[in-house]
Amino acid sequence: MAPTTKEEYLNAEADFHKSVSRSAPRKYEIVYFSVFKHILLHLCAAYGLYLMFTKAQWKTVIFCMCYAYAGGFGVTIGAHRLWTHKAFKAKLPLEIILMLLNCIAFQSTAIVWIRDHRLHHKYSDTDADPYNASRGFFFSHIGWLLVRKHPKVIEKGKTIDMSDINNNPVLKFQQKYAIPLVGMCCFVIPTLIPIYFWNESFTNAFYLNMFRYIYGLHVTFCVNSVNHLWGNKPYDKNINPTQSIIVSLLSGGEGYHNYHHVFPWDYRTAEIGNNWINTSTLVIDLLHKIGLAHDLKTTSETMVQERLKRTGDGSDLWGVAAKL
Ligand SMILES: [Zn+2]
Ligand SMILES: [Zn+2]
Structure with missing residues (x-):
């Protein structure tokens, strides 16, 4: 079973220390097709950025920003908070919408x-972390997509409980029809909309979408x-993950x-879930109000405060301890 309760997560956290060695040296096996693909995609995106400031209509720029945000919610609200962590439950229409938004972002299938x-x-x-940050910035950022997976990722990947996901009809549908769904949502529709509705040129519409x-x-x-x-570590100074307001601002919280x-x-x-930076949380709250999301899981203030005192680095950036 995938961990869902506090105890299960704490046990899993303890388990990995025992079972996986950190940063064993390893030669990278470059996947040249992926390198070529990403160079091409990034060149297209760079040209899109140039066109954004030179030739594109402002309507196309605004549209791309909105479309980027919509796709982002397919990742943050859908793939991340709903499906990976089961942090809330969604009604079927919402799951379908999130699956389509997830296709807009196209970060592999959900x-x-x-x-x-x-x-x-x-x-x-x-080593079993696909984007293992102990291998440095470039590897954890994009390098992990350009090389063969570490054997530990494959080995431990087989032990991850995916039964809930593999039995999810919406996600199975996305997996089965990934090529037409992603092709339409991520590439064809966002290119056609500016051309059809406000006579944008194909070149501008296509490359701006690639940048998006x-x-x-x-x-x-x-x-x-x-x-x-x-970044700082107010809750656990013994782990690598940090707080970053800038990343929160860019990624919807x-x-x-x-x-x-x-x-x-x-x-x-x-x-600090209900602040203006955390737009994904604001959207989930709205979805909850209109009945599309339910069973929202949170952490009690006491538990947060205890953890701050027990393992935090003392930075407490937001003064949470004082507020609680
Ligand atoms: Zn997560
Ligand atoms: Zn992380």
Whole structure:
């Protein structure tokens, strides 16, 4: 079973220390196809960024920003908080919408993303962590997508309980029809909308969308890299994950990562869930109000305060201890 309660998460946290060695030296086996693909995608995105400031219509720029945010929610609210961590429950229409938003972001299929992220939590910053930050910034940011997986990632990946996900009809549908769904949601529709509705040129619409796509990838990558390397650790100074307001701002509230690794079941992924930076939480609250989301899991203030005192680095950036 995937850990869902506080006790199960604490046990899993203790287990990985016993079972996985940290930062064993290893030669990288480069996957040249992935390197070529990402160079091409990034060149397209760079041209899109140039067009954004030179030739594109402002409507296309605004549209790309909105579309990036929509796709982001498919990752933060869908793949991350709902499916990976089961931090709340969603009605079927909401699951379908989140699955489509997840296709907009296209960070592999949700099923693959969820398995990688459960591995990341269970074996953080060890060889079994797909984006192991103890191998440095570049590896944890994007390098892990350009080389063959570490054998420990494959070995431990098989032990991750994915039964809830593999039996989810919405996610099975996405997995089965990934190519047409992602093709339409991530590439075709966002290119056609500016052309059809306000006569944008194909070149502008296509390359700006490529920039939107790559930008979204890097925001998520920052949670795996920046948030495991730099920042304060108010809740547990013994782990690598940190708090970063900048990453939170970019990612709709996902940068309170020290908190998130300590209390991963919390749907807010932050102790200060209801602030304007944490837009994913604000959206989940709204979905809860209109009845599409329910059973929102949180962490009690007492538990947060106890953990601050017991294992925090004393930084308590937000003065949470004083407020509680
Ligand atoms: Zn997580
Ligand atoms: Zn992390």
